[in-house]
Amino acid sequence: MIREGKVFLELDLPKVISADMGVFYNPHMRENRDISLLMLLVGVPEGAVVCDPMGASGVRALRFLLETQKVGKVIYNDINPKAVDFFIKLLEKHSVDKQRVEVYNEDAVLLLRRLKNCHYVDLDPFGSPIPFLESFLFPVARHGILAVSATDTAVLSGTYPQTCQRRYHAKPLLECEFYHEVGIRILIKKVVEEGAKHDYAFEPIFSYSYRHYLRVFFRKDIGPRRADRLMESIGYLLYCDGCLFRKGVRLEDIQRTCPYCSNRLLVAGPLWLGSLWNKELVERLWEVRGSVEISEETNKLLKRIKGEAHIKSVGFYTLSSIAKAFRLSQPPPMKRFLEVFEGKRTHFDPEGFRTELDHEEFLRRVKEL
Amino acid sequence: MIREGKVFLELDLPKVISADMGVFYNPHMRENRDISLLMLLVGVPEGAVVCDPMGASGVRALRFLLETQKVGKVIYNDINPKAVDFFIKLLEKHSVDKQRVEVYNEDAVLLLRRLKNCHYVDLDPFGSPIPFLESFLFPVARHGILAVSATDTAVLSGTYPQTCQRRYHAKPLLECEFYHEVGIRILIKKVVEEGAKHDYAFEPIFSYSYRHYLRVFFRKDIGPRRADRLMESIGYLLYCDGCLFRKGVRLEDIQRTCPYCSNRLLVAGPLWLGSLWNKELVERLWEVRGSVEISEETNKLLKRIKGEAHIKSVGFYTLSSIAKAFRLSQPPPMKRFLEVFEGKRTHFDPEGFRTELDHEEFLRRVKEL
Structure with a gap:
């Protein structure tokens, strides 16, 4: 028997966590779910419609239902019928009001093309979010939140630069000490770009790297001018591995030589050069953290981000x-x-x-x- | 009464061609349809399945049925029921075997998510192809052809650089004499990138600029390594408006100063630096041009491309x-x-x-x- 927050699970965990498990529950994603919960507390209106289109075991969906009053309805989907059965039983065991849940068992991409006006949508796949990303942009309501996880951290951080080019159309930078931050900035760039294609402005409001994954929350707005404004924060990173000079620049300002030590500069990008956090939101997350049962690790993570979110810097x-x-x-x-x-x-x-x-x-x- | 190829149309043309016409037939797109026909003659197998998901008046679909023996089946779709009615009547008037046609009346994006193994798919929207592009990648068979038109030529060529960034994520270059070619190279980059995201390799085989639109045909292949190989031809363009120096370079080789006249260089991209044409295909198009009734203009266009396709150059x-x-x-x-x-x-x-x-x-x- 496993407990996470107010959810009880009758599952035996295998020694190795993988997508091959009959029904997918990943205990290492506890902090992921903790933070999602806090995000709902501060980021969506009362009675919010919340969508988890790759719901798996349904632990996240169930925690949303049990641990926040703000959620009016959860839309759960999984393409695996076993996962759906598991989730339905879980709902019954926890005596959830069925009026508060819609359950689907289909291709997430097709479902999302039909849905509209969700206040929160979670893109949390096993692997890269890229093949699914575009479909997730549409159902998010104006001012709603899109959460995006990427577990292809090694790709985004520079271990497989060709794959990064192929998926994210950007050059990563393994040679610098903040290669994970470069990775998250490439992920943000991709979401901002995909949104902009459709005249949406998906602005990053909270980003973090934890264990093997990267995760970013975006606030959606609508309109070409707003999208343009976000696009202005996309550029390139110059980096000197001699004297640690680093600078975010526009395409036309890329230079080859370090102005401080004349070393040949390294270049990464295009990537997001704007802020990784909305400072006020970070403060509010910190304030409400006591109203949900979060892990010690979640608390530590939030504390550190609360400190660094005030510093304007690309890289560390x-x-x-x-x-x-x-x-x-x-x-x-x-x-x-x-x-x-x-x-x-x-x-x-x-x-x-x-x-x-x-x-x-x-x-x-x-x-x- | 209008005639185009073997198609007869009972339509009165308004003075101004626009998407507001009840059923959309654009006489200025005749050359577009001529070249598509020739492309089918040389580019698809016998009995090919051909898909026109934004079929409008259906003139293209009908010409495919009447003027080539190679087409086994045409899948026609339009979201406008008036267009569909018009097309069905057109089929009857031209006594087309109904076994050779499938007609749909729905959102092209949803239809395309269900279709598979088409030998030719045509993305020919009024405006930019970008909002539709991703969905068009999937139904194309391996070694099949995707045709992409863009009528937002002014955006791609640099008149609206912000819109180009927003839609195509690239910087155009109005300041150079070959700004239309830069535009088509940005369009190709976008299609190559969108394909690569899904481990597809969409290689440009025939590109042209005509009147107000740009159009490129792509051959699809599958696999991450093939996609990587195409991505290697994406880079940046350096241009000197002093001495006309121009060069395609990779991100890390961008420089600020013209090596010939020390002018400040202009930079555009990312964009496609590879070939705009498959030379052998251009020769074959030229050879078969007599087997279809094409316009004088189409003939001129093909002749010029036949000449330039042998020259390896980025820009002119x-x-x-x-x-x-x-x-x-x-x-x-x-x-x-x-x-x-x-x-x-x-x-x-x-x-x-x-x-x-x-x-x-x-x-x-x-x-x-």
Whole structure:
């Protein structure tokens, strides 16, 4: 017997979690569901219609029903009839009012082409969201939320650059210390672009990297001018692996040589250069976290993001990247780095921190270490 | 009464052609239909299944049925019931065997999600193909043909660069003499990318610009490695409006300064840097042109493309661009340009020509003019 939040599951977990399980429940996605719940608490109107088109075991859908009063109706779908049966039994065991649930058993893409005006839609596939992405854009209501998970983190972060080009049409950057952040910025770029094609503006409001996956929540708005405004935050990243210079630029401002150390610059992108978080939303998530049972890990993650969300920066530094670039044989502890660089730790990396210092100032402070 | 090929139409044409016409027949698209017909003659197997999901008046579908023996079945669709009625009457008047036609009256996107293994699918919307594009990728059979028209030529060619970014995610280049070619290369990039997302390789085999529209035929293949190979031909265009230097480069090779005249370079893209035509296919189109009744204009267009398809070049020159850049007060006639630069005229521009000379040699020959 497994418990997660208010949900009880009669499932034996296999040793290896995989899509081959008869009905898919992934205990490592607990934090994913915790954060989705908090997002509903602060992000959707009372009586919201919430759609989970790849519902699997239905634990997320059920937690939405049991743990928030805000959800008026859950639309659950899974293409696997076993999953649907499992979910229906789960609903009965937890005595859920059937008026609050619509259950479908079909191809998510076809279902989504019919649905409209959902306040929250969750794209949480096993693997890359790309083959499904376009269909998920339409059913989201204006000002509604689209959640997108990607488990092809290695692709987005640069281990398989060709696959990244093929799926996301962008060049990743494994050579930098914030390659996961580059990955999430490529994922955001793709969602913003796919939305813009249809005159939608999907603005990222909360992004994070956790275990093996990346996840971003977007707020939808409608209209070509709004889409244009988002597109303006898409550009390229210049990076120097000599002196750690990094800068987001537009296509016409790409240059080949580092202005600080004359190294050949590396280029990544196109990618999202705007903010990864809506600061006010992060504060509200933090405030309501007590009203739902979340894991210790979820709490830690939120706390760190609350700290870094205030820092405007594309990329971060790590102790090792600085030590290596500037040949510090005995780097001081994290505390010292945070002081010297006026830094905030990032959830992306246990030894990473963000700063708003410009590169000239950064280089000056390195000498103070 | 209008006649086009073997089709007779009882329609009065309004003075202004627009999508508001009850049933849409555009006489200016005759060349479009001529070339589609020739493409079927050389590009699909006997008994081919051919799909026209935005069939409108049905003239194209009917010409496919009446003027080629190769077509086994036509799948016609239009969302407008008036168009469907018109087409059904047209079929009767022309005594078409009903076994050879399937008629639908629904949203093209939903229909296409159900269809499979079509040897030819035509995406020919009023405006941009982008909102429909993804759905058109699936029903095309392996080695089948996808035809894509775009009438948002001004967007692709640089008059509305923001809209181009929003729809096609690329920067156009109105400042160069071959801005229409840049537009078609951006269109191709988008189709290649959309295909690659789904591990399809849509390779352009025949491209042209005519009147107000751009049109490209793609051959579909399947598999991530094949998609990767196509993606390798996507890059950026550097252009110097001082000395007319132009070069296709990869992201990491973008530079800011013209290596010949030190001007600030302009950059466009990402866009397709590969070939716009399959040379052998162009030859075969030329050979079979007599077996269908095509217009004088179609013949001229094919002839010019037959000439330029052998030249490997990204972009072309025009008499005016050379005269302006090199301050020729009395430019010689086209014939002289073609001799000096070993050029071939391009269908894109009546005063344009292609050459394979590299830029150094080009500059040397300019002095010979």
